[in-house]
Amino acid sequence: MKNFLDVANSWPMWLSVVPVVVAVLSEAFIFTKKAKEAGSLVGLDEKEANRAFKVGATAAIGPSLGVFIVMLGLMAAIGAPLSWQRLSIIGAAPTELAAANMAAKAQDVTLGADNYTLINYANATWVMALNGGAWLFTSGLFTDKLDIISHKVTGGDTKKLGILSVTAMCGAFGYFAVNEFIKGLAPDNHANIAAVVASALSMGVLTEIGKKYPKLNEFNLGLAMIIGMIAAIIVK
Known part of the structure; x- marks a missing residue:
């Protein structure tokens, strides 16, 4: 089958995302x-x-550059047009990348692998769209009720709500990181381990630096991804 990226980066795809942008x-x-x-x-x-x-x-430049850096990885996975569209309406590259990964895993393939086909890509677009649609649906119909739910779950303690949110995100992205680490245990595939370890350590260091220079926090995710990629390239 034709490489899915040929379709993902084709001019009809560019035209299809223009109305949303x-x-x-x-x-x-x-x-x-x-x-x-x-x-x-x-x-x-x-x-x-x-x-x-x-x-x-001016203040938005920092966060935008962080999203742009992460978008480079998203473009390699799902093509430039869809990345442009998704980040125009969501602005959370890690979330979109996670959705694409979930779609691939549900079909028993790896995002961007040799066996990743156009059908797999089409399913990923649906998962990302439904994921974003769920946000709009929830915020439109249940925003006034979320406060009641959060109060019941946390007892009105904002610190508990913050901890719950952070642990949920850590669980979701930690799941993907562990999967990549396990793949790296295979012979001649240690680049995965290098990427996971290097990006995790760099994120820890950058977070500590961010305590002294808070503006740097906006770039932490993008910088950690770049460091992880460089480590993987060196090991590869």
């Missing part, structure tokens, strides 16, 4: 306009509002 840009323009109009309600004149937007835009 245009819709997001339109929403951003509308929100910006409405926010400026509402500035007077909180005592901001036009000059102060423009300065506030400039500060916000």
